[in-house]
Structures are given as C-alpha cells and as structure tokens.
Amino acid sequence: MQLTRLDIRRLRCLELAEFRPAPGLNLITGGNGAGKTSLIEAVHLLGYGRSFRGRVRDGLIRSGSPNLELYAEWLDGQGRPRRAGLRHAGGDWEARLDGAPAPSLTELCAELAVVTFEPGSHELIAGGAEHRRRFLDWALFHVEPGFLPVWRRYARALKQRNALLKRGPAASALVPWDRELAEAGETLSALRADYLARLEPVLVATAGEFLPELGAAGLRFLPGWRRDESSLEDALLLGRERDLALGYTSQGPHRADWRVDYLGLPGREALSRGQEKLTALACVLAQARAFAADRGEWPLVCLDDLGSELDRPHQHQALASVLASGAQVLLTATETPDLPEGLTANAVFHVERGQLTRR
Numbered sequence: 001m002q003l004t005r006l007d008i009r010r011l012r013c014l015e016l017a018e019f020r021p022a023p024g025l026n027l028i029t030g031g032n033g034a035g036k037t038s039l040i041e042a043v044h045l046l047g048y049g050r051s052f053r054g055r056v057r058d059g060l061i062r063s064g065s066p067n068l069e070l071y072a073e074w075l076d077g078q079g080r081p082r083r084a085g086l087r088h089a090g091g092d093w094e095a096r097l098d099g100a101p102a103p104s105l106t107e108l109c110a111e112l113a114v115v116t117f118e119p120g121s122h123e124l125i126a127g128g129a130e131h132r133r134r135f136l137d138w139a140l141f142h143v144e145p146g147f148l149p150v151w152r153r154y155a156r157a158l159k160q161r162n163a164l165l166k167r168g169p170a171a172s173a174l175v176p177w178d179r180e181l182a183e184a185g186e187t188l189s190a191l192r193a194d195y196l197a198r199l200e201p202v203l204v205a206t207a208g209e210f211l212p213e214l215g216a217a218g219l220r221f222l223p224g225w226r227r228d229e230s231s232l233e234d235a236l237l238l239g240r241e242r243d244l245a246l247g248y249t250s251q252g253p254h255r256a257d258w259r260v261d262y263l264g265l266p267g268r269e270a271l272s273r274g275q276e277k278l279t280a281l282a283c284v285l286a287q288a289r290a291f292a293a294d295r296g297e298w299p300l301v302c303l304d305d306l307g308s309e310l311d312r313p314h315q316h317q318a319l320a321s322v323l324a325s326g327a328q329v330l331l332t333a334t335e336t337p338d339l340p341e342g343l344t345a346n347a348v349f350h351v352e353r354g355q356l357t358r359r
C-alpha cells in the first residue's frame with residue numbers, strides 16, 4: 001500500500017496542504033504546533049474514520065471554516081491506483097471511493113490500511129480496555145470478512161437488550177435477545193481469540209526485539225465473560241438478575257480485553273512508562289506484520305514524534321525493522337533526526353505554521 005497524494009483542506013492549522021509522499025521513508029519536520037501531527041491525523045482519519053485526538057467537535061475542523069476535506073490517492077497491494085475523498089461539514093462524514101459515493105465510512109476505511117504510533121499510543125497498554133478492543137477489531141475488520149456483520153449484529157442485540165434491561169421487563173422478554181446476543185457474541189469472541197492466537201508469536205518476536213530484558217512476552221485474551229466455564233447464553237442467564245438491577249449487560253464481548261505479560265515481570269503495572277511505550281510500539285508493529293502476512297502488503301505506517309517517545313537506539317531499531325519490510329513510513333520530528341546507518345529519507349517535508357513544503 002503506497003500513498004501517493006493527500007490534499008488536506010481546513011484541518012486544524014492546515015488550510016491547504018498538498019502532500020505527495022514517496023515510497024519508503026518520508027520525513028516531516030517542523031517546530032512545536034507547526035502542524036505535523038495534523039498531517040498524520042489526516043492520514044489516520046482516512047484509515048479509521050476517526051481521529052486519535054478526540055471527536056470532530058473538539059477542533060478537528062479549522063477554526064472559522066465550515067468544513068474539512070481530504071482527498072487521497074494510493075496504490076493498492078496489486079499496484080492499482082485508488083482514490084478517496086472525505087468531507088465533514090459539522091454533520092456526518094461524507095465519503096467517496098474511486099469516484100463514487102461510499103455507502104459509509106466503513107467502505108473507505110476497509111480499503112486504506114494505516115497503523116499509527118503516536119504519543120497517545122501507550123494507552124494501548126496503560127489505558128482502558130476500549131483501546132485494546134479497538135486495536136483487536138481493526139485487525140479483524142481488515143483480515144476477516146465475516147467480522148463486520150457479526151460485530152454489527154452483536155452491537156444491535158446489545159443495544160436492544162440494554163434498552164429492555166432499563167425498562168425492567170418480564171424475564172421472558174429477554175430470552176430472544178439473550179439468544180441473539182449469545183450467538184453473535186460467541187462468534188465474535190472466537191474470531192478475536194483466533195486472531196490473538198495468530199498475533200501472539202509475531203508479538204513475542206517483536207517484543208523480544210525491543211525489550212529482550214523483560215523475558216518472553218505472552219498475550220492473554222479476556223473474552224468478557226468466563227468463557228472457559230460457561231457459554232455466553234448461560235452466563236447471560238445466570239447474570240440476568242444482576243443485569244436487571246444494573247440496567248445494562250454486565251458481561252460479554254463488549255467487555256473483552258487482552259493483555260501483554262512478560263515472563264520477567266510480575267505484572268503490567270511493573271512496566272516503566274518507556275517500557276509501556278515500547279510494548280505499545282511492539283503491538284502496533286506486530287499488528288502491521290500480521291496484516292502483511294495475511295494480506296501480502298504492509299499497511300501505511302505513521303510514526304508521530306518518535307524522537308520524543310523513544311530513546312535513540314529504540315528509534316533506530318523501530319525504523320530499521322519497518323523499513324526493511326519495504327513499508328511506506330511517515331515519520332514526524334521537530335528536528336531532522338539522525339537515521340540508522342544505511343537509511344535515508346526518500347522525501348523530506350517541512351511544516352511551518354500550517355504550510356507544508358517539500359525540501
């Protein structure tokens with residue numbers, strides 16, 4: 001996957017940025033507040049349909065502007081040219097794919113695979129379970145065609161069941177929704193468990209490169225109910241009284257989580273901040289590697305402000321490892337970084353007060 005063009009209009013401080021990245025390493029430099037992260041945010045928006053810096057109303061659209069627009073061109077894994085547009089005018093997103101309106105953002109995001117490591121990425125390790133579920137579901141969305149329909153089915157059933165629980169109905173009214181939720185939830189959970197089992201050896205190898213001193217890494221899946229003891233339908237039945245008292249469904253795949261443990265550490269809490277970041281980076285890169293193994297092409301890799309996140313040896317290691325794969329990388333930095341020996345940027349860009357130029 002290779003991004004060849006990205007026009008950004010009215011996103012944060014970027015009034016108009018015409019970005020023409022090269023294959024391989026693209027370096028984007030600029031001082032604090034210049035607009036580097038905004039550029040990465042634009043790429044991430046196309047791949048995820050959401051920003052890693054909050055909601056649209058939190059300032060994504062440039063102040064005083066009625067809308068923001070993105071237009072992107074890229075080559076897919078077979079070298080075919082693709083194009084997409086994304087627009088937000090304060091209501092909903094409007095997406096276009098290859099010249100036609102996309103029925104939803106999902107269709108666009110399915111085509112453009114992006115992985116991002118940015119200063120907030122350590123939340124993947126230190127933050128709430130929603131970050132880890134999102135990580136897991138992104139991968140399944142891209143590599144498992146059956147995932148999205150079952151995820152939607154589960155979400156719909158959960159909404160219905162929660163609405164009923166709030167009204168405190170007769171237990172019999174819950175029965176069909178318990179069954180529906182359980183059926184979709186078991187499938188969803190099996191897909192997640194399978195994916196994590198495939199990811200684990202890749203993560204073990206990647207974490208071993210970055211944090212060998214912590215001993216072998218392991219991945220543990222927490223499905224959201226005691227899956228080893230009962231089916232989801234039984235768990236819902238057993239938990240019904242409690243759910244009625246709470247007014248929501250207290251167990252199931254919407255409460256799923258996963259965690260990385262190291263043999264040489266008593267628990268996740270013993271990780272230093274830097275080790276959390278390196279573990280998060282290992283997860284992101286392992287996910288990109290697993291994606292490449294499944295799909296035969298690397299996702300676009302965005303590394304925002306790597307220099308402020310990691311020490312130099314780890315920065316070099318990360319860059320060398322990603323670039324050895326032939327992936328396209330967008331790397332931002334406040335100053336021109338010294339790159340690992342033998343690596344050069346194929347294109348260097350500079351951002352200053354929202355103006356992007358190629359050097």
Ligand SMILES: Nc1ncnc2c1ncn2[C@@H]1O[C@H](COP(=O)(O)OP(=O)(O)OP(=O)(O)O)[C@@H](O)[C@H]1O
Pocket residue numbers: 011012013014030031032033034035036037038039059060061062063305334
């Ligand atoms: N809605 C908005 N309208 C106009 N400007 C905005 C808006 N939201 C944020 N900004 C400005 O856009 C810039 C965003 O910069 P960005 O976070 O991309 O900088 P950066 O180059 O990554 O900086 P740093 O190195 O400090 O992380 C900031 O100057 C900020 O004040």
